Amino acid sequence: MPALQSIDAVPGAPEALARVQLSAIPDDKPMLRAAAELTRDIARARPEIYWPDMIGSALVGYAALAGTILVDNVWLALALGVLSVLTLYRALLFIHEISHMHRDALPGFRTAWNALVGVPMLTPSFMYEGVHPLHHARTRYGTGEDPEYLPLALMKPWSLPVFLLVALLAPPALVIRFAILTPLGLLIPPLRTLTWERFSSLAINPAFRRRPAEGEMKRRFLIQELACSAWAIALIGSIFAFGWRPLLIALGVASAVAVFNQLRTLVAHLWENDGEAMTVTAQYLDSVNVPPPGIMAGLWAPVGLRYHALHHMLPSLPYHSLGEAHRRIAARLGSDSTLQRADHKGMMPLVVRIARSTMGRH
Incomplete structure (x- = not known):
C-alpha cells in the first residue's frame, strides 16, 4: 500500500493526511475483511435499546422545553434549556439511523419517530431518507x-463561521418552508418542484438538487x-393564543x-477531498472517530456518531454496536493499523485542524 506508507512516513500521520491525495x-x-467478519453477530438493531432511547430522549426534551417556557427563574430556565437542547438533539439524530434502517428492522419505529420527533421539530424522515444514502x-x-x-478544509477561512451561523436560521426557515411553501406548492406546480429540489433535504452541498420521490x-x-x-401553521397560529414568547423560546x-x-457536522469529516471518487478506506480516513476515554463526544456526537468513520466502513451497523465493533477490530489489527488513523481526541483539535487548513491555503 504505497499511499498509506507515504502517510506513515510523515510524523503525526493523521494531521498530515492531506499531503496524500x-x-x-x-x-x-x-481491515475491511476484519470489520465484516467481526461484526456479523452484532448487526441486528435491538428494539429494547432503540425504543427507550428515542422515546426517553424526546420526552425529557419536551418536558425540559416546557419548563424553559414556564419557569420564572432565569438560571433554572437556562439549565432546562440546555437539557432540552441536549436531549432533543439526541432524539433528532435518530433520523440518521432511520435513513440506514431496513424497512423490516424495527416495525413502527419510523412512524413513531416522525410523530414524536420529526413532525414536531419540522424535520421529518423524508428529509434524510433517499438523500443520506x-x-x-x-x-x-x-x-x-x-x-x-463540502471541501471545507480547502475553502476560504470565512466559510467556517458562515457554515455554522447559517444553522441559526434553519428553524424559522423550516416554519416558512412548511407553513407557506408547501400549501402554495399544491397550487403552483413550479414552486412545488423548486421546493422539493432545493428545500426538502438535509444537504450542505448547495449544488445538490433532489429528484422526485417515486412509488x-x-x-x-x-x-x-x-x-x-x-x-407549522399551528405554530404560527399559537402566537394569537399564547403570544410570541413560547414560540420564540x-x-x-x-x-x-x-x-x-x-x-x-463540521468535525464529522476532515473535508480534504478534491472532488475525485475514493475507495472505502480513503472515505474512512477522511472521516472521524472520537472513541473513549473522552466522554464529551457522547454529548456532541450521540447515537453512535462518535464513530462516524467506522460508520462509513459499516453503514448498516446499528449505533449501539459501533463501540463494540471498534474495540474488536482494534484488538484484531493492533495499534499501528489503518483503523487507528481515523481516531481523534476531541472536537476542538479537529476544529483547529480544519481552520488551519483553510488559512494555510489562502
Whole structure:
C-alpha cells in the first residue's frame, strides 16, 4: 500500500493526511475483511435499546422545553434549556439511523419517530431518507454529487463561521418552508418542484438538487410533509393564543440544536477531498472517530456518531454496536493499523485542524 506508507512516513500521520491525495489511497482489504467478519453477530438493531432511547430522549426534551417556557427563574430556565437542547438533539439524530434502517428492522419505529420527533421539530424522515444514502455511495462520496460534502478544509477561512451561523436560521426557515411553501406548492406546480429540489433535504452541498420521490415513498413522504405543514401553521397560529414568547423560546432551543448539529457536522469529516471518487478506506480516513476515554463526544456526537468513520466502513451497523465493533477490530489489527488513523481526541483539535487548513491555503 504505497499511499498509506507515504502517510506513515510523515510524523503525526493523521494531521498530515492531506499531503496524500485521498483518491490515490487504495483499500486496506485486511481491515475491511476484519470489520465484516467481526461484526456479523452484532448487526441486528435491538428494539429494547432503540425504543427507550428515542422515546426517553424526546420526552425529557419536551418536558425540559416546557419548563424553559414556564419557569420564572432565569438560571433554572437556562439549565432546562440546555437539557432540552441536549436531549432533543439526541432524539433528532435518530433520523440518521432511520435513513440506514431496513424497512423490516424495527416495525413502527419510523412512524413513531416522525410523530414524536420529526413532525414536531419540522424535520421529518423524508428529509434524510433517499438523500443520506447518496453520501455513502462508493462513487459519490466527496464528489460534486454528494449532498453532504463540502471541501471545507480547502475553502476560504470565512466559510467556517458562515457554515455554522447559517444553522441559526434553519428553524424559522423550516416554519416558512412548511407553513407557506408547501400549501402554495399544491397550487403552483413550479414552486412545488423548486421546493422539493432545493428545500426538502438535509444537504450542505448547495449544488445538490433532489429528484422526485417515486412509488410507496412518494405517498409516505407526502403524508409527512402535510403533517409538518399543519403543525407549522399551528405554530404560527399559537402566537394569537399564547403570544410570541413560547414560540420564540422554542425556536431558540431548535436553533441551538441546529447549530450544535452543524458543529458536529463540521468535525464529522476532515473535508480534504478534491472532488475525485475514493475507495472505502480513503472515505474512512477522511472521516472521524472520537472513541473513549473522552466522554464529551457522547454529548456532541450521540447515537453512535462518535464513530462516524467506522460508520462509513459499516453503514448498516446499528449505533449501539459501533463501540463494540471498534474495540474488536482494534484488538484484531493492533495499534499501528489503518483503523487507528481515523481516531481523534476531541472536537476542538479537529476544529483547529480544519481552520488551519483553510488559512494555510489562502
